[in-house]
Amino acid sequence: MKIKDILQNLHIDEMNAMQKEAFDYISRKNDVVLLSPTGSGKTLAFLLPILSRINTKVQNVQALILVPSRELALQIEQVFKSMRTGLKVNSCYGGHDIKVEKNNLIHPPYILVGTPGRIADHIRREHFSCEDIHTLILDEYDKSLQLGFKEEMSFIISELKNVKQKILTSATKLDEIPNFTDINKFKEINYLVDLINTNIQKRIVRAEENDKLDVLYRLLCTLGNESSLIFCNHRAAVERISDHLFDLGIIHDTFHGGLDQDVRERSLLKFRNGSINTLVTTDLAARGLDIPEINNVIHYQASYKEDDYIHRTGRTARMNANGKSYILLGAEEDIPEYIKEIPPEEFIPSEVVLPEQTEWITVYIAGGKKDKINKIDIVGVFCKTGKLDKNDIGIIEVKDFTSYVAIKRSKVKSLIKNLKGEKIKRKKLKIAVSK
Numbered sequence: 078m079k080i081k082d083i084l085q086n087l088h089i090d091e092m093n094a095m096q097k098e099a100f101d102y103i104s105r106k107n108d109v110v111l112l113s114p115t116g117s118g119k120t121l122a123f124l125l126p127i128l129s130r131i132n133t134k135v136q137n138v139q140a141l142i143l144v145p146s147r148e149l150a151l152q153i154e155q156v157f158k159s160m161r162t163g164l165k166v167n168s169c170y171g172g173h174d175i176k177v178e179k180n181n182l183i184h185p186p187y188i189l190v191g192t193p194g195r196i197a198d199h200i201r202r203e204h205f206s207c208e209d210i211h212t213l214i215l216d217e218y219d220k221s222l223q224l225g226f227k228e229e230m231s232f233i234i235s236e237l238k239n240v241k242q243k244i245l246t247s248a249t250k251l252d253e254i255p256n257f258t259d260i261n262k263f264k265e266i267n268y269l270v271d272l273i274n275t276n277i278q279k280r281i282v283r284a285e286e287n288d289k290l291d292v293l294y295r296l297l298c299t300l301g302n303e304s305s306l307i308f309c310n311h312r313a314a315v316e317r318i319s320d321h322l323f324d325l326g327i328i329h330d331t332f333h334g335g336l337d338q339d340v341r342e343r344s345l346l347k348f349r350n351g352s353i354n355t356l357v358t359t360d361l362a363a364r365g366l367d368i369p370e371i372n373n374v375i376h377y378q379a380s381y382k383e384d385d386y387i388h389r390t391g392r393t394a395r396m397n398a399n400g401k402s403y404i405l406l407g408a409e410e411d412i413p414e415y416i417k418e419i420p421p422e423e424f425i426p427s428e429v430v431l432p433e434q435t436e437w438i439t440v441y442i443a444g445g446k447k448d449k450i451n452k453i454d455i456v457g458v459f460c461k462t463g464k465l466d467k468n469d470i471g472i473i474e475v476k477d478f479t480s481y482v483a484i485k486r487s488k489v490k491s492l493i494k495n496l497k498g499e500k501i502k503r504k505k506l507k508i509a510v511s512k
Contacts, residue, residue, distance in 0.1 A: 078162050080125060086161045087121070095268045096122040103127070103244060108263035110254065111246040115364035115391050117268065119216070119246045120156050127212050131164055131187045137209040141237070142190040143230060145220040147172055147338055148345060149365040150190045153216070156367075157188060164188065169195045172338030177477070179204050193221060193229035200236050207236050214244045215258065217365050219251050231257040248364050248391070249384050276394040278401045279420035287407040290321050293377060296403065297327055297355060298429035303372035304348070307357045308389045310378045315357050318377060322357070326431050329355035332362050343439075343481070343511060350472035350483035352439040352511075354432070363388040374402045383415035437471050438489050442480040443507035451475060454501050455482060462499050463492045481511060 084091065092100065095113050099122035102109050113119050127140050144150050147170035154168040169178045169191035175198065182205045189196070189205070199205060213234070215221065221230060234240075234257060243260050250269060254260055284292040297305065309315045312333045319331045330344040330353050347353045348368060357377075362368065363385060371393045380386045393400025404420070406412065412419055444450045452473045459465050459482070471483030484492060489510060499506045 078128070083125065083128075083160045083162065087156075087159055089121075092121070092125075093118055095119075095266070096125070099123065099266055100126045102264045102266060103242070104129070106242050108243045108260050109245070110260075110263050110265045111244065112250050112266065113246070113248065113268040115248045115388060120153055123214050123216075123244050123246065124153075124157055124160070127188075127214075128162060128164075130212060133164070133187070135209050136185060138185050138187065138189045138205050138207070139209050140188045140212040140214070141196070141207075141210050141233075142188065142214040142216055143193050143196060143218075143221065143226075143233065144190060144216045144365070145192065145224050145226065146170075146361065146365060147192060148341065148361075149217065150192060151342075152365075152367045153190045157190075166190065169199060170338075171195050175199075193226040193233060197229040197232050200233060208239060210237050211239060211241045212244070213237060213240050213242070214246070216246050217248070218245045218255075218258075219247045219249050220365065222255065227255070227257065234259060248388060276399045277390060278399070279390075280401060280403050280423040281406060281412065281420050282403050282423055282425060283406050284408060287409060289377065289405050289407055290318065292425055293318070293375070293405060294322065294325050294327065295425045295427070295429045296375065296405075297322075298431060299425055300373055301432045302354050302435065304354045304370060305356075305373040305375055306362060306368075306371055306389075306392055307355065307375045307377050308363070308380070309357065309359060310380065312359060314378060315359060319357050322355075327355060328432075328435065329353055329357060332356055332358040334359065334361050342476075346472075346474050346481050347439050347511065350439060350474075350481075351437040352435055352483060354435060360385050360389065363392065368392065370398065372400055374400070376402070376404045379404060379406075379410075379413045383413075386413070386415065434486060436486060437483040438486045439511040440482050440484050440489060440492070441509050441511040442482065442501075443478075444501060444504050445476045445478045445480050447477050448504050449502050450480060450504075455480060458496070458499060458501055458506070459484075459492065463495045465492060 096118050099111050103126035131139055150168040150170045154166055157166045165186040166188040167181045167186040171194055185205050282292055312335045315331050315333050322329055332341055332344045348356050374390055374393045390402045455473055465488055469485045469488045474481045493508055496506055496508055
């Protein structure tokens, strides 16, 4: 399949400079360390050149991609499927039944994406063979190290006897490459400096009498329906802030590693489709996730390290857009030492009004790919029987056993009423507003 056709499927005119350079060196089968900011297109940079190496006559895993989080695994899988190459890809990660993945691996994919812990588990159980894996990608490898996956990654690499090329990617430059990667001679492609974003307005917001929750509430009201990520250092802080915002009527959701996988997925998809505009999170959302068009990053708690601060801030003003980054400080809190240029202070009005409700709301369907349901089926029944116009339907995400659809808020009640007892692919349609 031609690169031009793949880019067209992805609605991309051409590769950016980083992707072109990465394509060139990876295509030469060099070991590569790719350093580039979050949101710059690293996934496509390594997926495109490995396509030519896939031998469709070998029905086995040939490229293995290790990632630090479930969300990143799913994201890479989705990007690859959107390329429409016809090649099988699967993702494996903790938090759901391993039997489903075992069944998928009976007919192995050409490309396998997964978290180190779950991939190591499959290898130990001999659910797939490592014999034909010629390419290994450690995506966001430094984050995997931070999360404690060194032992699992070391074990996996020791099992890959026939790997010809290793590709390491990161949005941060480490002082040295870990020895267990067994990568010595490599080409470093570094775009961390070249892609510094100058479109971010940075501001300090100080709380009177240390009441940061109050100033956060007033800031969110001032921002209205703009999309905002609120970063905290700990899960407990996320939950505490969330409880307070719910009490005050701010529509939002939470995202952190302590949540069940399905809860995390729903939070992200509702954020992506505009059902919620505010997400309270830990640094888990600081990089690696496809969360486009973030207007504001709010550091409710300043990160401990400069790198984490950079990754958080880099979630906004992507793809040449503009954005804002706010650091909230209590009356007695100091600006972190790693911030050399002190941003100007912004004063938030004391009298504010709640933001209006979002235009969209997410509905849940108890059926997905395994039920042979696709986006076209959903649009068809929603328009014909549900009596919606196509403009009333937003982003649709079809999972293995469930589907989620963004619907205009004003149309949801009539839709659910009209679809009562309706079927898709001979399966009774169970539909409800997603929680």
